[in-house]
Structures are given as C-alpha cells and as structure tokens.
Amino acid sequence: ADPPMAEAAGRIIVRLTEAGHEAYWVGGCIRDELLGRPVHDMDITTSARPESVMSLFPRCVPTGLQHGTVTVLEAGFPFEVTTYRTESGYADHRRPENVVFVKDVREDLRRRDFTINAICMGLDGALIDPFGGAEDLRRHLIRCVGTAEERFDEDALRMLRCVRFASTLDFRVAKNTWRGLLRRRDGLAHIAVERVYAELARIVEGPRPLRGLGMLARSGLLARGKAPFPWTGERLAAAAAGLSGIGELESALLRWALLLHALGTSAGEAERLLRAWTFPGSTRRGVAQVLRVREAWTAAAEAGPEEGPTDFRRRFLAAVLAFGADAAEGWLTLLAAFPEGGPGAGLVSSARQWLREMPVRGLADLAVTGGDLASALDQRPGPWLGQLLQKLLLAAASGDVPNDRTVLIMKAKRMNHHEH
Ligand code: ATP
C-alpha cells in the first residue's frame, strides 16, 4: 500500500488504542494488500463509539453516524472509521433497519459480505480472520460469510458485488454461494438502478469484463433488475463472440459502445437504455454518436463496391462531419477490436488515413461563414444557407476543393446557380 496512507491510518489506530479502544485495518484494503494489488483507500474498524472517535479526532466528518461511521482526515487522507456493529432487519433487501454496536470485532466481521472482505489486521500485522478469508484469497474463491441465501436475501446488491469481485479479481465463486445467488436472483428487483449499474460499470470497465458478463449471462441476474435490460442470458451469451476484444479497449465509453453494438442496439435505443441506467449525459451521447457512425459505415459498406471506393470515402467523411471525429475514431477502434473484423473491416486503415488527412472537420474549420455566403450571393439567410454550407463542408473535407475563402465562394455561386 501507499506508505504515507498506511502510516496515516496507523497513527489513527495508535491513537484509538492509546485511548483504550481496539482498532484494526479492515475489508478491501487487507484483501488487496494480501493479493499484492494497489490499495486506494483504507477502512478502520474500532470498538470506540462514534462520539469517542469524534472527540479524539477534531478533523472529522460524521459521514454516517447512525451506522457508526466517522470519516477522519489524517495527513490529507480520508479514512472511514466505523464502530463494531451488527445489522438486522433488512426489510427492503438492501439497508438494515437496526444497527447495534457490539464489543467483539468478530461479530463485526460476521456482518460483512464475503470471507475475503471479512479480515482485519492490527498494528502488529496479525490477522483476525475467523472465516478463512486468507485461505479463500489463496484459493481464488468468493464465498459468503455464513449462508449465501440468507446473506443475499438481506442485501441483494451483494449478488452483483459477488460477480464484480469474481470478474475483477478473476476468482471462482464457491458452489454454495453461486447456488444461493441463483436462488435469490429475483431480489435484484429491490435494488436502486444507480447501485446496480455502478456495479455493472465496475465489471464492464474492469480488467476482465468478459468474465463478469459471462456470469451475468449465466445467472440471468440483470434481467431481474428494476431498469430494462432487454436481453436474455442467451442473447448475452451469443454476443460474447463479438465482445472478445472488449477487455483490451482502454476507453470505458468504447466498451459500452461495443457491448451495445454486439447486442444489436440502435443508436437511439442505446441512448434510451443508458439514460434508464442512469449513466451521465456525456457517456450517453458519446456512445450514441459512435453507434451512429456505425450505422453510416454499415450503410456505406452495404451500398456495394460498384459505387466505388471514392463513394465509400465520401460517405464516411460525411459521417465524420455529422457525428464528430472522436466518434469516428472510436468506431474505427472498435472495428479493429472485432475478432474477424466487422462490416467493411478491410477499410479500417484507409479510413484512418482519410480521417487523418481531413483538411476540415467541422464548420468552425471552414474558410467561409454563413454571413460571407449570404452577402456574396446577395440573399437573405435561410434554410438554403445551412444546406449550402454542409455541401461546401463535405467538398472541403473530401479535398474536392481547397479550404480557401475565394474558391469556396466561387464554388458556392456555382452550386447556387445550378439550383435555380
Ligand atoms: P472496493 O472499495 O474495491 O469496492 P471494498 O471491499 O473496500 O472494495 P467497499 O464497498 O469499500 O468495498 O466496502 C468496504 C467493506 O465493507 C467491504 O470490504 C466489506 O467488508 C463491507 N461491505 C461493503 N458492502 C457490503 C455489503 N453490501 N454487505 C456486506 N458487507 C459489505
């Protein structure tokens, strides 16, 4: 772990101990440390009540007092310090109704989801690991603390956490845990859409998305959520071939575009789904634009070679102008990620070059403005002007005419003449 962070957490634990309390590093930070993975944050569990924690550390924020959590700031790092507690009465299959502070750290570990997340470590480096979490880490196993069905019944989000950990860590799921998940999968209907898709995002954007997606397909879990996920496990499984390159894509946005593409989603449908899944507008729009370039590309490829390569190039450049160079580059990256190449994949390197060599990429680059044209042609601005600009833009972008003010105005006059 990051030494300054570990030292800062250590000082908090020392302070709590000196005040007569118990305190340990717990959860994800121990799991990741034992796995030799980077640790981004450290949580602390303590016998001290929240009031005592707050009085010992003036620089703190009462993040979730009713659950016993105080965020302590030390050396600029925020640490969640949580009082040992048990939970009960999960009437909504997500949040416990009763939180009871307890004396024994083992009781606190028992409420945690998986054995690998239910380990804590003291200042002397000794582990407290009542459920065999360290052994499960060695065996690469996700296993519920206690009875899987009960634990998933209490909090249905744990099922997605299970898939997420199995996927990102490349672990197996213990038999009983998987069986419990299959039996309790309908519970996902109780979980807020944001929570579900935040977990899905960690799967799709994580290191082994195909593993997680495969487990989601086999479990049928997502189809049980509140938000539409309009594909059955079979459909997801069938799409897997088209998704084999997804883990190599660096861009999260392109991973979503590839997923939706492989599932046969139109641009408009993708945008609606991403909205329903509570994704930010930038992701929604970015994915939709990539899929619009795909639609234009496929239409151009299907138009057939008899129309000639020049024609394909013009259609592609028109799509770049309409949907943006970023979206076009994104689509070309996706094409390269397909196993046997997607539609027209042979054209990818040509298209890359066309894109690179494009002299103008939008109206802002064009050497004339609408105002220039209106006065040069001595006409009132109107819808004709936008259409004319688009034609000039495509002509300049394809290199048919140089991007030069005088030449463009001459060309505009000629075009205008032909139309009247
Ligand atoms: P990461 O931060 O990488 O997602 P993490 O294990 O730290 O992994 P957090 O959500 O930060 O996950 O939770 C911290 C700890 O709290 C977990 O390690 C686990 O012990 C416990 N925990 C978190 N969510 C749940 C849950 N839904 N049910 C039971 N225990 C949970």
Ligand code: MG
């Ligand atoms: Mg964490």
